[in-house]
Amino acid sequence: MTQAIILAAGQGTRLRPITNDKPKCLTPIDGKTLLERQSGVLQAAGVTDITVIGGYRIDQIKALGYQCKENSAFESTNMVSTLFCAESVMNADExxxxxxxxxxxxxxxxxxxxxxxxxxxxxxxxxxxxxWELRLENPLEDAETLKLTDSKDVLELGKKPKSYDEIQGQYTGLIKIRKDKVKDFIAFYHALDKSVTFDGQDFDNMYMTSFIQQLIDANWEVKAALVHNGWLEIDSVSDLEAYQSLQDQGLLKPFCDLG
Structure with missing residues (x-):
């Protein structure tokens, strides 16, 4: 069995004015919200134990019937802090x-x-x-490093690349923790030194990539599930407009089939 935690606490400032009165995960693309699309794919795969961690306008997520946890400090924290607001529901049996x-x-x-x-x-x-070339004039400016071994172990991610040679793929924001490591995953987070910075961020604002790199540096086995497109990140109004325009022209399907 598998459970899912969806991180949806942020304000989505780069999607304003769309997110002036709604959380980022309720942004629609081609008639369905991001949350509706993601939860639908999860449920179709048999992942029905879904918790959404909200913050900004969490009331709207709750009103849709989702099981929720709240990051009440969403304005001053980042994704890793948001994740562990749901620590109480992390099940070591899944x-x-x-x-x-x-x-x-x-x-x-x-x-x-x-x-x-x-x-x-x-x-x-x-x-x-x-x-990235759909979204940006210079993909290298926005991309992050990701280095792999021949056996698909991730060695490095989340750094600023100097060239495309340092990017063997792009991390996408979907992670799986094997059930026998869930308790260790929680313990690892709590054992980190809260007084130091992580890639320039304090503990409460640590990036997810920085946290994953800490796991790698501690000899955790971090594997890549390699895909070739088939997903979208909607981070800004320009992202949304570009994807919707391609969808309207029938050109988005090679990148991601919205069904």
């Missing part, structure tokens, strides 16, 4: 999926993650550059 609230993905991408074995599994897009 694999744990951690899902960013501003992504959507096709069923086959989720299947790839579920079927890949590793203490930690990351969905990694090998064809990321095609998608």
């Amino acid at each position: 694999d744990l999926l951690i899902c960013y609230g501003d992504i959507i993905y096709q069923p086959e991408n989720l299947t790839k993650v579920l079927e890949t074995d590793g203490e930690v599994v990351l969905m990694v897009d090998k064809a990321w550059r095609k998608l």
Whole structure:
């Protein structure tokens, strides 16, 4: 069995004015919200134990009937802090999926993650550059490093790349923790030194990539589930407009099939 936690506490400032009065995960694309699309794919794969961690306008998520946990400090914390607001529901009898609230993905991408074995599994897009070129004039400015071994172990992620050679794929915001490592995952977080900075961020504002890198540096097995597109990140109004325009023209399907 697998449970899922969707991280959806942020204000989505880059999606304003769309998010002036709604959480980012309730942004619609082609008639369905990001949360509706992601939860639908999860449920179709048999992942029905879903918790959404809200913050900004959590009332709207609760009103839709989702099981929720709250990050009341969403204005002053980042994703890792948000994740552990749901620590009480993390079940060591199930694999744990951690899902960013501003992504959507096709069923086959989720299947790839579920079927890949590793203490930690990351969905990694090998064809990321095609998608980034849709969104950005200079993909290298926005991309992050990701280095892999031949056996698909992740060695590094989340750094600022100097060239495309340092990017063997792009981390996508979908993570799986194997059930026998869930308790250790929680303990690892609490054992971190809260007085130091992580890639320039304090403990409460640590990036998820920084936390994963801490696991890698501590010799955790972090595996890549390699995909070739089949997902979208909606981070800004320009992202949303670009994807919707391609969808309207019938050109989005090679990147992600919205069904």
